[in-house]
Amino acid sequence: MNLRIFFFITLLVLAFISSASALVIGSDEEEIYIDANFSGKNLLVFGAFYSDPSQARDDKSDILIEVVGPSEDVIIRKKESFFGFWLNSKSVGFNDVPGFYYLSSTNEITNEFLNENNIGLLNKKDTQLIDWSVLNIDWGNIKNEKDKESFYDALIRTKEIEDVYRKVNGEIDIIDGNLFRSYIEIPNTVPVGQYKVNLYLIIDNKISNEYSYNFKVTRVGIEEAIYSFSKNYPLIYGLISLLIAILIGWSGAEVFKRFRKV
Amino acid sequence: MSIYLPIAELSVNIFLLLSLGGVVGFLSGMFGLGGGFLMTPILIFMGIPTNVAVATSANQIVASSISGTIGYWRQGLVDFKMGGVLLIGSFFGSILGVWIFSKLVALGQIDTVISILYFSLLTSIGLIMLIESSQVIRDRVRRKTVKRKIHYHNWAHKLPFKIKFYKSKLYISAIPPIIIGFVIGILSATMGIGGTFILIPAMIYFLGMPTSKVIGTSLFQIIFVTALVTLLHATTTFAVDAVLAFFLIISSVIGAQVGVLAANKLRGEEIRALLAIIVLGVATKIALDLLVEPSEIFNISVIRALF
Numbered sequence: 001m002n003l004r005i006f007f008f009i010t011l012l013v014l015a016f017i018s019s020a021s022a023l024v025i026g027s028d029e030e031e032i033y034i035d036a037n038f039s040g041k042n043l044l045v046f047g048a049f050y051s052d053p054s055q056a057r058d059d060k061s062d063i064l065i066e067v068v069g070p071s072e073d074v075i076i077r078k079k080e081s082f083f084g085f086w087l088n089s090k091s092v093g094f095n096d097v098p099g100f101y102y103l104s105s106t107n108e109i110t111n112e113f114l115n116e117n118n119i120g121l122l123n124k125k126d127t128q129l130i131d132w133s134v135l136n137i138d139w140g141n142i143k144n145e146k147d148k149e150s151f152y153d154a155l156i157r158t159k160e161i162e163d164v165y166r167k168v169n170g171e172i173d174i175i176d177g178n179l180f181r182s183y184i185e186i187p188n189t190v191p192v193g194q195y196k197v198n199l200y201l202i203i204d205n206k207i208s209n210e211y212s213y214n215f216k217v218t219r220v221g222i223e224e225a226i227y228s229f230s231k232n233y234p235l236i237y238g239l240i241s242l243l244i245a246i247l248i249g250w251s252g253a254e255v256f257k258r259f260r261k262v
Numbered sequence: 263m264s265i266y267l268p269i270a271e272l273s274v275n276i277f278l279l280l281s282l283g284g285v286v287g288f289l290s291g292m293f294g295l296g297g298g299f300l301m302t303p304i305l306i307f308m309g310i311p312t313n314v315a316v317a318t319s320a321n322q323i324v325a326s327s328i329s330g331t332i333g334y335w336r337q338g339l340v341d342f343k344m345g346g347v348l349l350i351g352s353f354f355g356s357i358l359g360v361w362i363f364s365k366l367v368a369l370g371q372i373d374t375v376i377s378i379l380y381f382s383l384l385t386s387i388g389l390i391m392l393i394e395s396s397q398v399i400r401d402r403v404r405r406k407t408v409k410r411k412i413h414y415h416n417w418a419h420k421l422p423f424k425i426k427f428y429k430s431k432l433y434i435s436a437i438p439p440i441i442i443g444f445v446i447g448i449l450s451a452t453m454g455i456g457g458t459f460i461l462i463p464a465m466i467y468f469l470g471m472p473t474s475k476v477i478g479t480s481l482f483q484i485i486f487v488t489a490l491v492t493l494l495h496a497t498t499t500f501a502v503d504a505v506l507a508f509f510l511i512i513s514s515v516i517g518a519q520v521g522v523l524a525a526n527k528l529r530g531e532e533i534r535a536l537l538a539i540i541v542l543g544v545a546t547k548i549a550l551d552l553l554v555e556p557s558e559i560f561n562i563s564v565i566r567a568l569f
Contacts, residue, residue: 072564077370079559085378085552088370088561099564154560223268226504230269230496238496241321241504242489245511249328252515256333256522 032186035221042183043067043215049178049201061208062106063172063180064200066119069100069164069217070193076151076158092151093138097121099191101159102184105169109202117207119200121156121165163187192217269503270314276509278308283322283513289537290326290514291521292528296456296484297514298323299387303380303544310506312373316363317495317502318510319454323488325511326518327456327481333522334478341429341475344439344465345483351440352487355447360494363452367499370563377548379453384545387459391538395531402531430471430479438468443483451491456484 032041045065073095080089101121132148142148159165164187172182194216201209219227230237264273282304290297298319305315334340366372421435442464446457461480465471471479496502 074562074564075370077561077563079556079561081555085374086554086556086559087374091370093565151560155562158558158560158562223266223505227268230500230502230504234497234500235493237504238493238502241496241502241507242324242492244504244508245321245325245489245492246328248511248515249325250332252325252329252519253332256329256519257336 031216031218033218033220034188034190034192035219035223040185040187043186044181044183045197045199046179046181047199047211049180062109062202064106064109064119064202065102065104065172065182065184066198066200067100067102067184068098068196068198070098070191070195071096072099072191073097074155076154078151078154090142090147091140092142092148093140094152094155095136095138097135097155099164099193100186100195101165103167104171104182104184106172106174106180108169113202113205117200119198162189164189164191186217190217192219265505265509267310267314267503267506269318269501270310270506272309274308274310274506279506279509280513282308283510284517284520286510287326287514287517288521288524289517291330291518292525293521293534293537296323296327296458296481298453298455298457299380299383299459300541300544301510301514302376302454303384303548305506306376307547310503311501312376313363313367313495313499313501314503314506316376316452316454317492317499318507320450320488320491320495321502321504321507322510322514323454323456324485324492326514327484327488329515329518330481331478331485334481337478339475339478340482341427341471341479342482343425344427344430344432344469344471344475345479347425347436347439348443348446348461348479348483349486350436351443351445352447352450352483353443353490355444355449356451356487356491356494357447358444359448359451360491360498362448363495364498366452374552376453377552379449381545381548381552383453384541384548388538388542388545391534391541395534395538398531399535427471430469430475432470434469442468443487446483447487447491450484450487451494454491456481456488458484 032043047063049061049063073093074097075091075093077088077091079086081087082089098121103119139148142151156165163185166185172180174180194214196212196214199211200207263276265276265279266273282301286297286301286304289295289300301322302315302319305319306312310318331340363372366375421437423436424433425436426433442461446461449455449457449460458477458480461484462476465476465480466473492502
């Protein structure tokens, strides 16, 4: 409940500081720690449409919340049948794609609007081809537009199944006409690193105001220590793994020897 | 209760892991096999990434082969000189194997190659065991005893670089054991196996080693091959999962001891026939995964993540 008190006080303070119409936001987390038992977390994002509380939201204004995770390079491979065997064949490399992507709006936002304002991932237009030049893609020997789209769709689909890409609308609560609040689900499959939250106030299909802030996702605990040790000191890590194997194997034989004599 | 595996990056049920290690350990103690050929594919079925399954199995086999070698060494059944010569070959074999492995990972073909290798391997082992055990059972029914030759003279005796192996009472060229070691090294690095089931017949039939010394000597050389493979994987593919290895090692070492005890009390042939059927079942599952059209024909792999 502390959060909610904090939420209203923040808004109240901000409302007095800024006089002009503005997007005001806040969040409850600066850093999210993932340990072995982490089963996901709801990140609270909240704010007000206007700094002047008397100015109520009308139907023409919308809020768009975008969360972009750290970027990564991925390869999408397609399996094809060779003499009855299903083997990986063609592949496409997508570079600098976000490892987490979340887009939420109060009302349905059109792909045209998103593309025009360069927000987020590429969106299919109904009549036009996708402008691939925005992304850093290694197409390999794929030339056909339809094949390109199938690889891109596979990327989005896989990420959606992993729960790291999500596009929703109507999940933002509006309180008293001017305040909004949304819980963003951060599943335990998310990559670690720097995340960016972008908020847009849209009035009459135009971005009237925007605001951004960052938060960090960090892995902690013994599992994380093992993981980073294996990457930073691979030789020592390998030797320790061997030592454990030798000690347990040896003591197994010793224990058994005594057991046998009895 | 589940546990998070830091390198495999997924959670698995701890009791499932312990029973897998226990059962594979039991079978290996019972039949004197390393058990890697069952461990790796089952780990892959559980959803552990192929590279982690292979690298971690190698680490687990280090423990089980040490445990076994000590037992045979106490009975004077290890030919260290032969083991050393085999190791010369396996040293280069495993370096080549890990190199092939990382190339296949980069090409995205590791899963397929491992599946095909395992399918061929398990089918042959399964069939051989099935035929062999059913013959023994049939001979027992007919009350026949099979006489075996103690010594084979073949091409291994005619090649140059001959060395005396006193313990095995052999005077043969160093080339065949080095080649055998080389092949075992490659298989160990790419498949996460010790290779006992290939090594033992090869040592008996190609080198003409006495059967009594074969198991101890093969286990002895497997310690070093799998240790080297573990180190090479830890430093090149980063795929050794210490947490996974720990639970598999603990349970397989205990399972192996129980297996050795059980081997003295149970009649082997029927159980061997049963194991053959399990092995063939695993092979069939691998074949189906390769042959049936997958529901998702695209797959993703993250090759670089920014921190």
